[in-house]
Amino acid sequence: MDIRLAIIGGTGVYDPKMLEGLETFEVDTRYGKALLSSGTYQGEKVAFLARHGTKHGTPPHKINYRANIAALVKLGITRVVATAAVGSLNEAMPPGAMVLLGQFLDFTKAREATFFDGGEAGVVHTDFTEPYCPDLNSQLLAAAKRAGLELLQGGVYVCAEGPRFETPAEIEMYKLFGGDLVGMTNVPEVVLAREAGLCYSTVALSTNFAAGISPTVLTHHEVLDVMAENIEKMRTLLMEMIPRVSDDRNCPCQSLGSQILL
Numbered sequence: 001m002d003i004r005l006a007i008i009g010g011t012g013v014y015d016p017k018m019l020e021g022l023e024t025f026e027v028d029t030r031y032g033k034a035l036l037s038s039g040t041y042q043g044e045k046v047a048f049l050a051r052h053g054t055k056h057g058t059p060p061h062k063i064n065y066r067a068n069i070a071a072l073v074k075l076g077i078t079r080v081v082a083t084a085a086v087g088s089l090n091e092a093m094p095p096g097a098m099v100l101l102g103q104f105l106d107f108t109k110a111r112e113a114t115f116f117d118g119g120e121a122g123v124v125h126t127d128f129t130e131p132y133c134p135d136l137n138s139q140l141l142a143a144a145k146r147a148g149l150e151l152l153q154g155g156v157y158v159c160a161e162g163p164r165f166e167t168p169a170e171i172e173m174y175k176l177f178g179g180d181l182v183g184m185t186n187v188p189e190v191v192l193a194r195e196a197g198l199c200y201s202t203v204a205l206s207t208n209f210a211a212g213i214s215p216t217v218l219t220h221h222e223v224l225d226v227m228a229e230n231i232e233k234m235r236t237l238l239m240e241m242i243p244r245v246s247d248d249r250n251c252p253c254q255s256l257g258s259q260i261l262l
Contacts, residue, residue, distance in 0.1 A: 003038060005245050006047040006072050007238060008082040010185060016048040018239050027071035031112075032064050034071035042243040047077060051185060060162040060184035066112055069192040078254075079136055079245060080193055082202040083234055085227055086157065086181040087210035089171060093152060093180055094206060096230050098237070100140060101132055101202040102154035105179055106187045109161045113188035115195045126195050127256050133199035135251035140201055143241035149233055155180045155204060159187035168212025182210050197254045203237065205230055 007016065016022065019039025027034045037048045049068055052058045072080060086099075093099050116124040137153075144151035158174045160166055162184035166174075174182060181204050193200035207226040208214055 003045045003047045003075055003077055004247075005044070005079045005081070005242065006036075006049060006075075006077045008049050008051050008068070008080060008189070010051050010082065010084040016046070018235055018242075019046055019048065022048075027074055029067050029070035029074060031070050032067035034064070034067045036071060036075075041239065044242050044245065046242060047072065047075060051082075051189075061108075061111060063185065065188050065192055066115065069189065069196055069198070070115075072198065073196050077198070078249065079133075079199040080201070081136065081140065081238065081241070082186070082189065082200065084157075084183050084186055084202055084204045085207045086183040086204045087166075087208050087214075088181055088206040089158075089175045089210050089213065090155075090180040093155060095208055095226050097152055097206040098144075098150065098230075098233060099152045099155035099181060099204045099206065100137055101157050101181075101186070101204055104131055104157045104159060104187055104190060105174070105177055107158060107160050107174075108187050111161075111188055113191060115192060124195070126191075128191075128194065130252070131190050131194065132201050133251050133253050135246070135249065135253075136199045136201040139241060139244070139246060140203065140237065143244070144237055147236050147240040149237055151203070151237070157186050157202070157204065158182045160184055166211050171210045171212050174210075181206065194253065194256060197256070199249060199251060199253045203234065205234060 018041050022037050022039040024037045027036060051063060141151060156179050158179035160182055166182060186202055190200060
C-alpha cells in the first residue's frame with residue numbers, strides 16, 4: 001500500500017470527506033489492532049485514523065497510542081498531520097483559531113508513553129528539542145498562505161490526563177509555565193511518532209477558553225459545536241497541502257527516531 005501521508009483526526013474530525021474511494025481496514029501490531037481508512041485526493045493516497053474511534057467511543061487516557069503509531073509505520077507512512085481540539089489559555093488564540101504547535105508540556109500520569117521499555121528495545125533517549133517536524137510545519141504554513149487561512153505558529157500545548165476538564169487553579173499554573181493551549185491527547189502521540197522516526201505535526205483548533213478564563217461552565221457539546229463551525233477551515237488546509245506533499249524529508253525526524261519493534 002503506497003501511502004506517504006496520514007491524517008489523525010481528533011475530536012470533531014471523524015469523517016475524511018475529501019477522500020475518494022474510502023476503504024476501512026485493521027492493522028495488527030504487537031501493541032494491538034488499529035482501525036484506519038484510506039482514500040485518494042487528487043491522485044495522492046492518504047490514510048485516516050480517528051483517534052477516539054469513528055463514534056468518539058474511546059476517552060483520551062484509554063487510546064492505544066502505541067498501536068496507532070505502530071500501524072502507520074507498518075503501512076510505510078512517513079508523514080503525519082494530526083488535528084486536536086484544545087482549550088485556550090492565550091487571548092491571542094481565541095475560539096476558532098487554528099494553531100500550529102511548536103512545543104508541549106506533559107502532565108499525563110498513567111499512559112504507555114514510549115516504545116522503549118528496555119529489554120529487546122534497549123534503553124533509548126530521544127531528543128525533543130523540536131517536538132514537531134519543522135519541514136512538515138513549513139508545508140502546512142505554505143498551504144495556509146495559499147488558501148488564505150490564518151494559521152498561528154508556535155503554540156505551547158499542555159497535555160492533561162483527562163477525561164475531566166481542568167480546574168481554574170491548574171489552568172493558572174499552566175499559564176505560569178508558558179502554556180498557550182490545553183488538551184488531552186497530543187502526548188504520548190507526538191512522542192511515539194518521533195521515536196518511530198515519523199515526520200509529525202499538529203494543527204490545534206481552539207474551541208473555548210479554559211476554566212477560569214471562560215465566563216461559562218465548559219461542556220463537551222461546546223467543543224463539538226465550535227469544531228463543527230470551523231471544520232471546513234481544517235479541510236481546506238488539508239486539501240491545499242495533500243497534493244503538494246514533498247517527497248524529500250528535509251528534517252532530522254528520521255535520524256532522531258529509532259526503528260520500533262512491530
